[in-house]
Every structure is written in structure tokens, then in C-alpha cells.
Amino acid sequence: MVEVTSEVSATTVATVPTTTTPTTQPVSVEGLLFLPESFRERMVKLVEETQALRGFTFVEPLQIEGITSQEMVRRLRAGVGNDPRLSAVDQPLFGLLGLIDPTHDWATVLSGFRARPVPGYYDVASQKLWMVSTLEDPSPLEEMTLVGEIAKALVDRHLGVWRRQSRLARVGDSDYLAVLGSMAEADATLVELLFMDGMSDTAREQVLEEAWEVASHDLVLPTFLTHSLGFASGPVLEFLQVLFQSGGWDLVNQTHRNPPDSTEFILEQGVGRLDPVLLPKPGASPPEAYQLVSDSVWGQWGWNALLASALPPEQAAVASRGWGGDRYLVFSDGEDIALVVDYVGDTVADTDEMRAALVEYIVDAMDAGGPMVTDDGVEFSGATYAWLGGEDQALAFIAASDVEVGRGLRASRGG
Numbered sequence: 001m002v003e004v005t006s007e008v009s010a011t012t013v014a015t016v017p018t019t020t021t022p023t024t025q026p027v028s029v030e031g032l033l034f035l036p037e038s039f040r041e042r043m044v045k046l047v048e049e050t051q052a053l054r055g056f057t058f059v060e061p062l063q064i065e066g067i068t069s070q071e072m073v074r075r076l077r078a079g080v081g082n083d084p085r086l087s088a089v090d091q092p093l094f095g096l097l098g099l100i101d102p103t104h105d106w107a108t109v110l111s112g113f114r115a116r117p118v119p120g121y122y123d124v125a126s127q128k129l130w131m132v133s134t135l136e137d138p139s140p141l142e143e144m145t146l147v148g149e150i151a152k153a154l155v156d157r158h159l160g161v162w163r164r165q166s167r168l169a170r171v172g173d174s175d176y177l178a179v180l181g182s183m184a185e186a187d188a189t190l191v192e193l194l195f196m197d198g199m200s201d202t203a204r205e206q207v208l209e210e211a212w213e214v215a216s217h218d219l220v221l222p223t224f225l226t227h228s229l230g231f232a233s234g235p236v237l238e239f240l241q242v243l244f245q246s247g248g249w250d251l252v253n254q255t256h257r258n259p260p261d262s263t264e265f266i267l268e269q270g271v272g273r274l275d276p277v278l279l280p281k282p283g284a285s286p287p288e289a290y291q292l293v294s295d296s297v298w299g300q301w302g303w304n305a306l307l308a309s310a311l312p313p314e315q316a317a318v319a320s321r322g323w324g325g326d327r328y329l330v331f332s333d334g335e336d337i338a339l340v341v342d343y344v345g346d347t348v349a350d351t352d353e354m355r356a357a358l359v360e361y362i363v364d365a366m367d368a369g370g371p372m373v374t375d376d377g378v379e380f381s382g383a384t385y386a387w388l389g390g391e392d393q394a395l396a397f398i399a400a401s402d403v404e405v406g407r408g409l410r411a412s413r414g415g
Helices: 010-014 037-054 069-081 085-096 106-114 140-159 161-168 174-197 201-216 223-257 263-267 299-308 313-321 348-365 403-412
Strands: 062-067 120-123 128-132 291-296 323-332 337-345 371-374 377-381 385-389 394-400
Touching (some): 037 174, 069 106, 085 337, 120 140, 140 174, 174 263, 223 299, 299 313, 299 348, 313 348, 323 348, 337 348, 348 385, 348 394, 385 403, 394 403
Antiparallel strands (some): 323 337, 337 394, 371 377, 377 385, 385 394
């Protein structure tokens, strides 16, 4: 497993020169009349600085909408709460896998995280920058946050990465979506770090103090969510940093236009396969009264995040590093949930590592009881059900909230 870090030195990133010196066009910004005149001028400067740092300019005016802090929270919560999958699919699936406490409402947890106080937010749908209307004398951290959101608007206008990610989120490949979303987030973070490097020592210290204070008062999030969020700020940021150091924004932009198809490629810093193996759809029919609600790919980072929620991080990294491909189906009857996964390792030894890690994971995280070795694999039967089968490089994994449904799926797979 390639060692990566979730912390990147701002100085290291920011002191690398771009390949070209961008020419900044006169800034066109609309919607600033709600701001005090002193901050209005500073906001124009922030847009200019962001354009210079990112190497893009706004061809069309950047639309800024002033809203109250309460309205900001309401909109951010609504953006999460309006997704029916959170309660209908994610809640029971994450509960089955032991990723969240079944008594916690997943939509509430996620909306609480999304609705943390922020000075500004780039809304992909409207292509507007929402700003808190009472912001008069922003702190260095608030300015840096605004720069990141302005950078998101710039990159979206020129490369369409946020709009593309938003469209694809409706149809699915979880692994590819993790690549797109995390690259877009890491791009904005890289611009923030470049901006931070231009601050005075006092301002930088204030940023670090504010960031620490915000983190210390943050929500207590499920381990797997914290780990998943770390993909953008760790491996992907490091991946973009390497691109930036070797080819400036031109190479970063080129990678946005033709992004890797898998998280494996990023985790291995370009050593993994650019085009991952696409497995056929698992041969499993929906149980009676169930419907297919997901057909997707977990990917190397998805397995890493899953395993690391219950196992030591190094063990999770080693087991997931042998990922050669996967495909999973999720079935639901509106209340109960069932999962069918086909997985292939790079080698037989890699698959054996994943199988052993999954046995430990099921015992530690799921309410499926202890393992029982059978002729066709390993079965777990408790309040919920799980089964691991397959041979050589192939691994089959079934989990179900209804034990009989799980056994029926196992029988349909020839187990």
C-alpha cells in the first residue's frame, strides 16, 4: 500500500510555480450590493486573487447571492434532506453493514455535517455563490474558504467538473464518482493552500487556530464517513499536488478532462490500472417483493473505507490494495435490505487477504453472529445474515437484514 497523508504542507504545495503566468482579465462580479463597501472592494480582490492563483478567469459574471446564515443552513440541509435514497437505501444498508448506529437517522447525520456554519457556498445547480449577508469583516479562515468556493465556480465554468459529478451521481458508479467528486474538492483545497501561502505569518497562525477550533467543535461522525471524506484531503490532494508540481495547472486541467476511472489509480499514484476491470452484473434475481435499487462498483477506496470502520487502518489498506474489480447489487422491499457483491483480487493471495479481512469485519461490525465454515464458504447467521464464498481470485459476498432472504440469495448463487 502506498503511504499517503491526510495533511499536506501548504508551503510545499504553494511554492511550486505554475507552468504559465495567467493573465487576469477585468473581474466581472454581480450581486455585491448587499455587502458593506469596504468588504465589497475586498471581495472583488478575492475574486481577482483566485483567478490569478487558479489560472482561469470568469468569462461570464460571477453571480453572488446574499442570504442570511439561517437561510444558508436551511439550503444546505435541504440539499441533503431532499435525497430519498438516504432513508430508503443508505440508512438500512449502512445499518446492516454496521457502518452507522441503526438508531441514528442517516439523513439527519449527513445534513448536520453539511449544514455547518460557512461564509459562502458554490451552488452547482444555480451556478451562484451564496454568501452570508452579515459578513462584514471576514477572518483569514473565512477569506480562505471563500477563495475555495470561488475556485469551485471557476473550475466548474471552465471544465464542468462539478456539473458532471452532479449528473453522474444520479446513475451511479460509486468508485468513479469518488474520483470526480474528490478531485473537484482537492482542486479547491489546493487553491486555498496557495492563497494561504501568500498570507502573513500572523494570518496563517490565525487560520490554523480557527481551523482547530472548528474541528474541535465538529460533529461526531461515523468512522467510515470521516475516512471517506479523507480521500479528497489525503490521497487525491497528494495526487493533484504531484501533477501540479510536474506540469502546473495545465496538467491538472488535462486530468480533469480525462480523469482516472478508478480510485485505485489515485491511491497508487498513477501505478494502478487506468481502466479497471468491469465485472458482469452478479447473477442474482431480486427476492420476492424486493426491487433492485443499486448496481454499482465499490472500488479500492470504498473497500478501504468499509474495512477501516472496524479494523486497523493498515490491515484495511493492505486488504483493499489487492482490489482487481468488483460489482454489487442492492435489493430492497422498502424496509429490509440485501446486498450481493462479486469481487476479484489481483491475485489469489490478494483475494485471500480480503476474505480474511471480511470475516473479521463481519464478526466485529455486523450483527450476524459468528462464522460457520460450510462446504461452499463461510456463513454468518444472527439477527442479520452474511455469507462469503468463491474460489481462486473470485470472492462472493452476500449480506441481508432478513436471514431467509440472505439464504435464498446464497442458494441462487449456487451455494
